Amino acid sequence: MHCQTCGDATSAAFDECQRCGTRNGQPPVLPGVPTYAVRGLGLAASVAVGATAVLFTLSALFPLVGVRLARSAAEQLDRDVLLGAVLAEVLFTLPFVVALLVAATLVVIWTWRVRRNLDAFGGVAPAQSSAWAIAGWLVPFANFVVPARVVAEVARLSLWRRRTPWLVVLWWSAWLVFSIGERVVAQMEQGRYERLTEWPRNDEEFGTYVDFYAGALAPRLVPAVACLVAGVSFVVLVRRISAAQQDRIARAAPAWPAHPGWPAAHPGWPTQSGWPAPGAPVSAVPVSAVPASAVPVSGAAGPAPGSGGDGTGGPAATSAQLPPGAGGTIGA
Known part of the structure; x- marks a missing residue:
């Protein structure tokens, strides 16, 4: 086990790092305490x-x-x-x-x-x-x-x-x-x-x-x-x-910067960035936590018949549904 502040190896015989004084397992910066760029x-x-x-x-x-x-x-x-x-x-x-x-x-x-x-x-x-x-x-x-x-x-x-x-x-x-x-x-x-x-x-x-x-x-x-x-x-x-x-x-900064459009952190996600840790199974990500705007839209395949673009059976949130015209869906 290594100190999160200085990187030196820690020992179970001591409660803190012998080089920098950080307690074992403690982050480099205490959560909730403001810091200033210098x-x-x-x-x-x-x-x-x-x-x-x-x-x-x-x-x-x-x-x-x-x-x-x-x-x-x-x-x-x-x-x-x-x-x-x-x-x-x-x-x-x-x-x-x-x-x-x-x-x-x-x-x-x-x-x-x-x-x-x-x-x-x-x-x-x-x-x-x-x-x-x-x-x-x-x-x-x-x-x-x-x-x-x-x-x-x-x-x-x-x-x-x-x-x-x-x-x-x-x-x-x-x-x-x-x-x-x-x-x-x-x-x-x-x-x-x-x-x-x-x-x-x-x-x-x-x-x-x-x-x-x-x-x-x-x-x-x-x-x-x-x-x-x-x-x-x-x-x-x-x-x-x-x-x-x-x-x-x-x-102490997260490895991946947060983005306003990304999903919020979930208890099952171990990282601070809101994304699963590398190597984590896909099932660890709850589908309900992912907004529709974060799901990529592919031109090769569309939603299942009888369902909306969001998978709930209603109209898709990305486009409005138009009534069929006499000349087809293009309205020609």
Whole structure:
């Protein structure tokens, strides 16, 4: 006997599968508990997270452009070039902000869905409430701990791991370094920028802007690298968890899709699709359960004399009976 969830051989000495925790004979998904598709959403979240990491890296490297613009402004003693540097940095940062908002929305929805799917999986007992899958990202101070706990639990129960995967630890550690480091660097740069001369007039005052951009690159590299590490590790996590959950949900789906015109399930039919199991005798299918529309009509043979097309002795349901005319049945 094999487990219906992971396919491993089960033993009578244990009541549940030793790999995935599903009880012996239990289906992969509990009947009547809703599940949510996560493969497509996970792909969209992965793309958004990857785009966010790339755009933040580009914005972190802007001091390379700022130094060149500041030097050009110092050579020409032109304050408009410095103003152009400020506007250029805004243009670098704006796409990152938009991508971050999109990625945050998709990640929160994905986290909630994969957590809710755990309620439909037999053999798992999640400790984190599904409400924390959303609130954990939004509540101050709790968002430093709760999202990691939720994703760690989802990863363990979805990937059949007894311990938290190392990717979760890597992702959350890098995310904390990025979140805290980016704010610290931004405050440091704000303090340095406020000490600059607002309207430079000579080479020395223009040179302070060159020094400002030259000294801004190194501190920005720390959160930039952390953002890339967090983005790559989270994308891998999302793809693995989404694939594992979607595959488990697919195992619980019937082999043959139901159709509105097909007969309803009968106690004598062992399959969920409403059709007899392969190899079952034809007598197991009650004729009364099959609608007339499901019976194929052949042009080679018609109904028995004196009977209707439905076999009840009345007129067939597929065509109306016309009175015989003088010229035959065609009415010629």
